[in-house]
Amino acid sequence: MNIITRREKIANVAQAWKRQYYNGCKWSYNNDNDKEAKYNRLMHLPSDATEHDIEEIIGNDSWTGVGCDICEDEHCVAVIGLSWSAEYGEPLAWVCLACLQEAAISLETVVDNDIL
Numbered sequence: 375m376n377i378i379t380r381r382e383k384i385a386n387v388a389q390a391w392k393r394q395y396y397n398g399c400k401w402s403y404n405n406d407n408d409k410e411a412k413y414n415r416l417m418h419l420p421s422d423a424t425e426h427d428i429e430e431i432i433g434n435d436s437w438t439g440v441g442c443d444i445c446e447d448e449h450c451v452a453v454i455g456l457s458w459s460a461e462y463g464e465p466l467a468w469v470c471l472a473c474l475q476e477a478a479i480s481l482e483t484v485v486d487n488d489i490l
C-alpha cells in the first residue's frame with residue numbers, strides 16, 4: 375500500500391533537502407551558504423522533531439505537509455494513495471483517514487440498503 379506519513383516526511387527531510395539542492399559537487403542557489411547551513415541544521419534535529427522545528431529552519435511547511443486530495447487538508451498525519459496511475463507513476467488521489475471513513479460509511483449505507 376502507498377502510505378505517506380508526516381513522521382516519515384519529517385525523518386527524511388534532510389535527505390530530501392540535499393537531493394533538491396546538492397548536485398554532488400556544490401549546493402544550488404546557495405546564497406550566503408543558506409542551503410548548506412539549513413541542511414546541517416536539519417541533520418542535527420532530534421528524532422522527535424516536529425513540523426514546527428523544520429518550518430523554523432526552512433521557512434515554510436511545504437517540506438513536511440501531507441495533503442489529502444479530497445478535503446484538501448495539508449497537515450494530515452497520514453494519507454493513502456488510491457487508484458495507481460501507470461502514466462504518472464503515482465496514485466491519482468491521496469486520501470486521509472477521515473475522508474476514507476466517510477466514503478466507507480456512505481458505501482456501507484448504499485450496500486446495506488440494497489440488501490434490505
Ligand SMILES: [Zn+2]
Pocket residue numbers: 442443444445446447469470471472473474
Ligand atoms: Zn481528507
